Amino acid sequence: MYDRILTADQRDRAVGVLLGTAAGDALGAGYEFGPPRPDDYPIAMIGGGIGPFAPGEWTDDTSMAIAIAEVAATGADLLDDAELDRIVRRWHGWSRSAKDVGIQTRSVLSASAHAGIGAASARQAAAEHHDRAGRSGGNGSLMRTAPVALAYLSDEVGLVEAARVVGELTHFDPEAGDACVLWCLAIRHGVLTGEIDARIGLGRIDSDRRELWSERLDVAERSRPADFTKNGWVVHALQGAWSAIATTLDAGGNHLKSGLESAVRGGHDTDTVAAIAGGLLGAAYGVSAVPVEWMEILHGWPGMDAAGLADLADRIVSSRAS
Numbered sequence: 034m035y036d037r038i039l040t041a042d043q044r045d046r047a048v049g050v051l052l053g054t055a056a057g058d059a060l061g062a063g064y065e066f067g068p069p070r071p072d073d074y075p076i077a078m079i080g081g082g083i084g085p086f087a088p089g090e091w092t093d094d095t096s097m098a099i100a101i102a103e104v105a106a107t108g109a110d111l112l113d114d115a116e117l118d119r120i121v122r123r124w125h126g127w128s129r130s131a132k133d134v135g136i137q138t139r140s141v142l143s144a145s146a147h148a149g150i151g152a153a154s155a156r157q158a159a160a161e162h163h164d165r166a167g168r169s170g171g172n173g174s175l176m177r178t179a180p181v182a183l184a185y186l187s188d189e190v191g192l193v194e195a196a197r198v199v200g201e202l203t204h205f206d207p208e209a210g211d212a213c214v215l216w217c218l219a220i221r222h223g224v225l226t227g228e229i230d231a232r233i234g235l236g237r238i239d240s241d242r243r244e245l246w247s248e249r250l251d252v253a254e255r256s257r258p259a260d261f262t263k264n265g266w267v268v269h270a271l272q273g274a275w276s277a278i279a280t281t282l283d284a285g286g287n288h289l290k291s292g293l294e295s296a297v298r299g300g301h302d303t304d305t306v307a308a309i310a311g312g313l314l315g316a317a318y319g320v321s322a323v324p325v326e327w328m329e330i331l332h333g334w335p336g337m338d339a340a341g342l343a344d345l346a347d348r349i350v351s352s353r354a355s
């Protein structure tokens with residue numbers, strides 16, 4: 034199916050993963066924490082939101098994903114602690130001037146700073162956060178997981194491990210780990226085949242949680258994104274994103290755009306749900322499905338535009354094509 038050298042279509046889809054993520058994020062930014070909207074409510078890259086953000090500007094979801102992507106673009110193995118240290122350091126640097134940092138992520142990053150900025154202290158802080166709060170299933174690891182899939186297109190087993198390990202730098206909860214594994218495997222499958230299948234990774238989830246996740250996907254398919262009102266929780270965020278994708282299949286060639294608009298109309302954590310949906314839609318349809326008017330204004334930390342993001346995605350897959 035894939036021998037490290039991607040076809041032109043697969044390469045377009047690999048680039049689509051990051052551009053789809055950023056497009057969903059920037060589209061949802063202006064509606065964050067707003068209410069659900071009706072089906073005919075116009076959605077555009079209006080900017081604003083809690084940043085406030087400029088029209089076309091992405092938020093923390095894409096910024097944190099870029100930090101992972103930058104390290105992956107060096108050809109690094111993300112299972113190596115030295116590389117995870119680099120990711121955590123980059124997140125720290127970003128968070129110092131970021132317009133928005135998720136509550137759980139900020140708490141973990143600042144706690145880890147006291148013990149020396151790196152993967153070990155971040156994991157420790159994430160576990161302590163989980164113990165203290167009794168849960169740590171925010172959507173903050175799922176929202177940034179897409180580039181991990183690009184780093185393991187030729188290694189499904191490695192991807193299962195890396196999705197969980199990168200997630201656990203800030204989110205200890207197994208629910209968050211499961212969600213990252215499921216979504217990354219769906220993204221990988223999308224890039225390689227052009228197909229959308231959120232169930233492709235169910236066999237890689239622990240057997241005692243597999244049925245639960247399967248039911249959650251079923252529920253998403255017969256619901257609307259707005260039904261997942263607690264979408265700051267990783268489970269509802271994934272269900273909202275999957276619902277947005279699964280209920281807009283009739284949009285045909287406009288599926289990427291329609292799916293992202295639907296995700297935003299779900300309300301609440303709009304940018305994150307749309308960023309999650311965008312990673313998978315971009316994987317299946319490629320960067321060529323991202324509307325030109327969005328591509329033209331997409332930008333954000335660290336002073337990057339759509340072309341920069343495309344180059345980053347390209348370097349992740351190129352660095353492994355040998």
Ligand SMILES: [Mg+2]
Nearest residue numbers: 092093094304
């Ligand atoms: Mg955000």
